[in-house]
Amino acid sequence: MSEWLVLAIVMAAACAVVLVVTVLSQRVQRTTAAAGLDEREAPETPDVLEYMVMMVGVVYAIVLGLAIAGVWEARGAAQDAVRTEAQALHEVTQRAQVYPADFRERLRTDIDTYVAEVVEAEWPRMVEQQELSSRGTELLAAVRTGVAEREPKNELEAQAYQPMLDQVAAAEDARNARAAGAEETLPGIVWFGLISGAVVTIGLIFTMQIGRTFRELLLAGLFSALIAFLLFLVWDFDAPFGRSGSESADAFRQLFPGATGMG
Numbered sequence: 001m002s003e004w005l006v007l008a009i010v011m012a013a014a015c016a017v018v019l020v021v022t023v024l025s026q027r028v029q030r031t032t033a034a035a036g037l038d039e040r041e042a043p044e045t046p047d048v049l050e051y052m053v054m055m056v057g058v059v060y061a062i063v064l065g066l067a068i069a070g071v072w073e074a075r076g077a078a079q080d081a082v083r084t085e086a087q088a089l090h091e092v093t094q095r096a097q098v099y100p101a102d103f104r105e106r107l108r109t110d111i112d113t114y115v116a117e118v119v120e121a122e123w124p125r126m127v128e129q130q131e132l133s134s135r136g137t138e139l140l141a142a143v144r145t146g147v148a149e150r151e152p153k154n155e156l157e158a159q160a161y162q163p164m165l166d167q168v169a170a171a172e173d174a175r176n177a178r179a180a181g182a183e184e185t186l187p188g189i190v191w192f193g194l195i196s197g198a199v200v201t202i203g204l205i206f207t208m209q210i211g212r213t214f215r216e217l218l219l220a221g222l223f224s225a226l227i228a229f230l231l232f233l234v235w236d237f238d239a240p241f242g243r244s245g246s247e248s249a250d251a252f253r254q255l256f257p258g259a260t261g262m263g
Contacts, residue, residue: 010228010229015221017202057204060197063193064231068233068237071238075240078178078240078248082252084173084177085174088171089114092107092147092171095160095164106146113259114143115259116259119259120260124246126182130182130183131182132175136175140168140171182240186238194234198228
């Protein structure tokens, strides 16, 4: 399901809540009018209730802000791991320029095969199942073996040998970080608190007799829609590598266009 479709459903649901509450409020008003009571005789909202609504809103805003900051930081760390992995592999191909052509071509082929596996096969698996593929691990190990087993033949090769091994190790570390960051950031108990807090916050707003005028109805709808949008934002960022497609693998596409079908 498209993320935009999910957002539209969430926003529509928030507006539906406002509509239902408004219809129920109008029924109560008609019942009051039928009983011969003046609308001005309706009890005013107690000051303590206004204070409670304000405090609950402030506390929920803080919790929601912390949740957004947490998932944003996790997504940023995940993207950093992707860029580090892609850049390390690209650096290996650049440092291999001092080696003979046959070794360069073999090494480039091994790295391109690994990158193609990551982008085309491993990325959808990582997004959907929050795990990496065993074939990707084997292909990266083959790259390490190819570099490690090539004995330097001259001074230039000797100078490039250890840095190449270091870059392969950096790629492996970044891959492990990518595996650790593939899971969703927020646990279920946090989601329970966020959704419960949204229900309580919106419910307390409506206890203050929101919906008597068009202006109040509009503000209540906008407030509910804003909370729904922020919850959607948390949900979307809760998946560090996205929930659909492989756009987060763009670092590999930029550095290895031939391996990912862009060259």
